[in-house]
Amino acid sequence: MSWSNLKALIQPLAAAATDLSNKPPWCTGTLQVSPEDLSLFYLRGKEARILRIPEATENQLDELAEACEPATFGSNDKDVLDDNYRKAGKMDVNNFSINFTPERLGLLQAVKAILSGDRDISFELYNLNVYGKGSFFKTHKDTPRGNNMFGSLVVVLPTPHEGGALFLRHINEEMIFDSGQVLKDAPAGTVTYAAFYSDVDHEVQQVTSGHRVSLTYNLYFGDASNRSNNLPTMTTQAAGAENFSCALKTLLKNPKFLEKGGLLGFGLKHQYPISSNADKDVDLQDLVPCLKGEDSTILDACKEHGLEASLKIVYEVEMEYRGKYHVMCDEMASGLEHEMQVEDVVETLQEDYGGIVIGQDDRANTFDKETMQTSWDTYVTWITPMKSATPIKHNYIAYGNQAEMGYAYGNLSLIVEVGAPGQRDDPSVR
């Protein structure tokens, strides 16, 4: 089949996949809480203090700010203090306590409905942040703290402030959440919240007056204390999920599509925590139950039709005379040497990391002139554009909210095995 015919055939499924992406990767809102829930207990040196947030004076908030440590951020596995990047006070969870719990106040349902489909989730209180006048936190992604950490929740407590809006950005979407403005017009005892997937870029703009006090929580699939793989399964409710599943079914039924079976590919919309540490062997497949939003909807539809799907890192290697090579691996190639020749990179990926060279859509039948062999091992029909990574210079986020134990965000693709017509669920039938 020609490339243009194939393109026409997969078009409805590709369109259904694009439609899945209409849901924003965050949710924001307000919540009414009782004054008792807003009593903050904290340590100032060795002394215990109580601050009733709704009645807090500027002086008391200054004292709270003084009890905080200057906030650092993570840059390439180190915690650094840099006023140009993050200027705020931060208090570790061991040094304060507040009655407010997101579970008890209905935030669990709100966050679950929007970000996690039906899966069980849990919250882990992480930090208290105090932004006085002139404080800010520049764009970053929150550092992943385990495979099953999928997002963050920020709760801004009701203390008057101007500035300090939270900007959220993901691919082409942006949202500005101005807690100061929202709280100004809200009844007493209102808090604002924003929950977002942890690969969303976010920033806190400069506070121009007052104090912005926020609580940050890490969000986990399953139990926060169980950062392993035994996760509850889920059913998605994403808008467009049914449509996507139908389009997939129609395509699979078409006998002209992949007449001998083959591979379907989906570049994932979200980024996922993968190990940046060579000693720490993380199996990419452990991330399968942790797929977020639309990515998990795609996986569910594949499973529904009996298809095997697995996560891959696709490395893009630029060869001087031969153009770009795409090598797909089941694991991260963390042992590649910086000085390695490009030619050797492809070979090492193939030999040491089980790498498989993928052919490009529009060159499916051409030959490598030099070796007179097909220069790839397999072929993938990409439904959503492939997500690739560069070996060695991993395109990880360099800045996080804390330096962390060898996790970083990486681009992944979902590869689905499809059998011949009539036996689509059995990829061995080719």
Ligand SMILES: O=C(O)CCC(=O)C(=O)O
């Ligand atoms: O205070 C906030 O609104 C956000 C803080 C934040 O992004 C972080 O601590 O990582």
Ligand SMILES: [Fe+2]
């Ligand atoms: Fe953050």
